[in-house]
Amino acid sequence: MPIITVLPHPEYCPQGKQVSAGRGTSICEALLENGVPIEHACDMQCACTTCHVVVRKGYDSLGELDESEEDLLDRAWGLEPTSRLSCQAILADEDVTIEIPKYSINHAKEHG
Template identity: 80%
Template sequence: MPTITVLPHAEYCPEGDVIEAPAGTSICEALLDNGIAIEHACEMSCACTTCHVVVREGYESLGEMDEAEEDLLDRAWGLEPTSRLSCQAILSDRDVTIEIPKYSINHAKEQHG
């Protein structure tokens, strides 16, 4: 089972974390399932950029990016060449390291339960 190393983020994961998730799971689902409450204002429907992450290691192992995700990422804060929407980034059998950007374009935090 692949692991996701989450680099420290002051709000979502202050100490950083290493979590496991089955291949075929999105990074967003894996984070939420492991108590890391990343924003996902569109409920993981690829309609916003609040779940944007930067993949520091293992980018090439993730499922391929489609045109909808590419178009949305253009609006993400802190866009980098290895940026992905975590709701669309599907794990394979390789480990990844991610960084959650400091900001998102969502000014009002969503409350998901």
């Protein structure tokens, strides 16, 4: 079962965190199921960029980037060569390390 290492983020995960998730699970699903409240304004439908993450380790092990995700990523804040939408980044067998960018394009966040 792959382990996702989340680097510290001041709002969502101040101490950083490690979570395990089953193969075939999206990074976004795994984070939400393990108490990391990553934004996902479109409800994981690949229609926004609020769940954008930068994959620091294990990028090549994730499911393939499709055209719709690639088009959306062009609008993500802090885009890097290893950026993914966490709702579309599907885990395989390797561990991954991710960084949640400090900002997103969602200026009207809901806190619940």
